[in-house]
Amino acid sequence: MAEVQIKKKRTFKKYTFRGVDLDQLLNLKTENLVELLGCRQRRHYARGIKRREENLLKRLRASKRAVDPNEPGAKPACVKTHLRSVIIIPEMVGAVVGIYNGKVFNQVEIKPEMIGYYLAEFSMSYKPVRHGRPGIGATHSSRFVPLK
Known part of the structure; x- marks a missing residue:
């Protein structure tokens, strides 16, 4: 009994945002898209899109x-x-x-999974604290240890 298995062609996972696939998202009007976003983002759009944001979108389209x-x-x-x-x-x-973090521009390629997030969330403006070993002079006992 020789079983012949047919290899299935690997397909990419189709991305959906709140039940709407990417192709349909691209065709949605802004008002309909805003309904899918979270509360904070809906408030942002309710207050209107600023000229600077519109210019950024225009430059992204051109690039x-x-x-x-x-x-x-x-x-x-x-x-x-x-x-x-x-x-x-x-x-x-x-x-x-290139999202500015206060020091440098961090290059970020926008992916479908990022929809609904702020640009700032992909360019950290601070270095997370590493609670490791203390440095020289941080404790009283290290006062009497020669530096070299």
């Missing part, structure tokens, strides 16, 4: 358009920004953003 579709693995040019409070929307997926 994505400038990419040659025939070239494999080509990514759009990085768009630098100080706007950390911008909410990631489906239109931004695939773009590369």
